[in-house]
Amino acid sequence: MQAEGIIKELVLLDGKPTARIQCDPALIPAPGQYLLAYADGSDSPPALRSSVLADSVFSSKILIDGFLAAPPMPISWMIGAHLHLRGPLGHGFILPSNAHRVALIAFNESPIRLLALLDTALKQEASVVLVCQTPPDDLPLQIEVQPTSALMDVCDWADYIAVDAVRESLPELRKMLGRGNLFIVKNEAQILIRTPMPCGALAECGVCAIETRHGQLLACKDGPVFDLKDLLSS
Numbered sequence: 001m002q003a004e005g006i007i008k009e010l011v012l013l014d015g016k017p018t019a020r021i022q023c024d025p026a027l028i029p030a031p032g033q034y035l036l037a038y039a040d041g042s043d044s045p046p047a048l049r050s051s052v053l054a055d056s057v058f059s060s061k062i063l064i065d066g067f068l069a070a071p072p073m074p075i076s077w078m079i080g081a082h083l084h085l086r087g088p089l090g091h092g093f094i095l096p097s098n099a100h101r102v103a104l105i106a107f108n109e110s111p112i113r114l115l116a117l118l119d120t121a122l123k124q125e126a127s128v129v130l131v132c133q134t135p136p137d138d139l140p141l142q143i144e145v146q147p148t149s150a151l152m153d154v155c156d157w158a159d160y161i162a163v164d165a166v167r168e169s170l171p172e173l174r175k176m177l178g179r180g181n182l183f184i185v186k187n188e189a190q191i192l193i194r195t196p197m198p199c200g201a202l203a204e205c206g207v208c209a210i211e212t213r214h215g216q217l218l219a220c221k222d223g224p225v226f227d228l229k230d231l232l233s234s
């Protein structure tokens with residue numbers, strides 16, 4: 001779907017500026033999905049705006065009439081700006097309805113994109129542990145925060161794991177969780193891989209390619225959320 005959105009408010013999340021975007025509910029990206037967005041007034045030619053120069057935008061909180069975008073926000077975005085949006089794109093997280101012990105793991109990253117799962121997890125009365133280096137402000141009191149050093153124990157405890165990591169950190173993650181240690185991801189586990197996705201699957205540019213045990217896949221179209229085991233054992 002393509003439609004307009006509007007920046008209604010600028011807020012700080014995790015110490016970084018971002019936007020509350022009002023848009024058609026059908027455009028709101030589910031946790032882990034993304035939109036391609038560019039603001040009115042861009043100098044780029046219309047043919048390029050819808051693909052190469054658009055920004056990938058994830059949600060950190062879903063609202064009735066839009067969503068709170070996860071930082072970073074393009075510096076040119078201002079309050080009141082009209083955005084051209086395309087999406088929602090890609091595959092997001094699927095939190096099983098019977099998950100009662102949920103681990104959100106921000107691997108060397110901000111946990112902000114994972115927080116979009118919180119409302120659903122708390123609604124189904126799951127216990128939630130957030131593993132990250134620096135916890136965000138205003139985290140609900142019932143969320144337990146653990147440091148990265150507790151990763152193994154948390155993975156062993158959880159019956160659903162959601163990870164956020166950049167593509168470059170996959171070798172380190174494989175070393176920690178993969179192969180010989182596959183037992184620690186015995187339950188449902190998914191990973192959001194963040195990498196540039198300039199064409200959003202329109203041009204098959206290949207910039208977002210990821211090696212998996214099923215061969216090379218594209219984050220923009222086959223992800224950006226993948227089954228964690230498919231990536232650990234590639």
Ligand code: FES
Binds near residue numbers: 199201202206
């Ligand atoms: S961003 Fe172009 S193929 Fe994925």
